[in-house]
Amino acid sequence: MLCKDTVRGNILEAAKKRFLHYGYAKTTMAEIASDCSMSPGNLYRYFPGKLDIAEAICTEAGEYAVARLREVMRRPSRTARERLRDFLFADMKLTYDQLEYDKQVFEMARVVASERPQFANRILALNRALLSEILAAGNASSEFFIEDVVFTAEMLQSATMKFRYPQLHSKLPYEKLERELDGVVNLLLNGLDDGGAGKEQLARQAQQGSPSDDLITI
Amino acid sequence: MLCKDTVRGNILEAAKKRFLHYGYAKTTMAEIASDCSMSPGNLYRYFPGKLDIAEAICTEAGEYAVARLREVMRRPSRTARERLRDFLFADMKLTYDQLEYDKQVFEMARVVASERPQFANRILALNRALLSEILAAGNASSEFFIEDVVFTAEMLQSATMKFRYPQLHSKLPYEKLERELDGVVNLLLNGLDDGGAGKEQLARQAQQGSPSDDLITI
């Protein structure tokens, strides 16, 4: 006997294949149902609607990304500063690669994000929790002296907004984004007093790049 | 005899009235021409097209904003840090008020920004020049020790992207944006070492706010 969750899983599986291959808009509920050898009506016993199937798929992907970021955070013998830097770069790369090279993933993410605003916020909250962990660890090792770790994590997200879902905000190529994230991270780590160059001079080659064109997309 | 620039000015004047009152889309070239007592065809002897008229109007507005920001920068007896903070807040408020309360201005800005990507970049460059001035003054007074002032200005713009044209990126209400800009500015001024609280404890009341919902718009 098939339990409800197994069926749900099958539906998600089938829908994912279709969404990734043909795109969200070009996939019909009838097709998904047919792939699962059931009637379209029956899908609604497992999901409230098409959008919810897409959201479930995106949630899975979000959880996968969190898992990857946790790995990055676990790298041994790094300072909290390095860990924070690694984290922000890994985060940018994950979404960039995902959204840049797969039109269909992009479409699905776009639809879910715009129809279900809370979805993006849940992902951001997960992400913020990880950031908070890094900051708390930095406090513990006396690298940082941060009073309100959660608030500071939120501000870090704010300042790195541009790098979070790059395609939604700018049309910069990846290396430009990398250069800017590097510069911003240095400012965030060290403040303006040392000019954002970073105590470790990591920014040297990044600063060679020329100012970005096309900062804004609409 | 009417010189070419006078005619251009009249056209801009008439177009501005129409664009602000009826909106860009609802204004026809024939109407603008008629307001100037000329034929539609003749407009093209002064502007390459309708969009260029709108762009010229937006450029004027941008220069006006720069002038206002210069005033803010000139406030007497303030530290470079305070000046920077004032500047970023004033900048956010200028665009927010402009775009929030006038649907027609918003429409025009939207069209110009999306059809003429370089336009937004020119405005950003003007803005960056002002930021650089503030930073350079801070260096001169030994408040900052910034090697590459222009690069740092660019990074400041990057980190405050979210606050630059708020309506294009998020649907946060103004007080939420203010709270976040405050937090981000503190991080930028001081780095993580003091937790982004800011040496002057200016952030106290801002930190009372709850985390933002709806970070992202598409």
Place this chain on the structure above:
DNA sequence: CGCCTGAATGATTTATTGAAGATTCACTGG
């Protein structure tokens, strides 16, 4: 009953077309 079907419904998307308007240009009066 409980699980599922598939036709009926109504919303949404796409295709088509007619009108409106941006742009061009051959021409005119000064």
Place this chain on the structure above:
DNA sequence: CCAGTGAATCTTCAATAAATCATTCAGGCG
């Protein structure tokens, strides 16, 4: 010539019709 005209063109937009598809639900089967 020069500044300007206004009808002709060609693009873009809006309205409507047609088709598609998400969703619902009255019923059938085990």
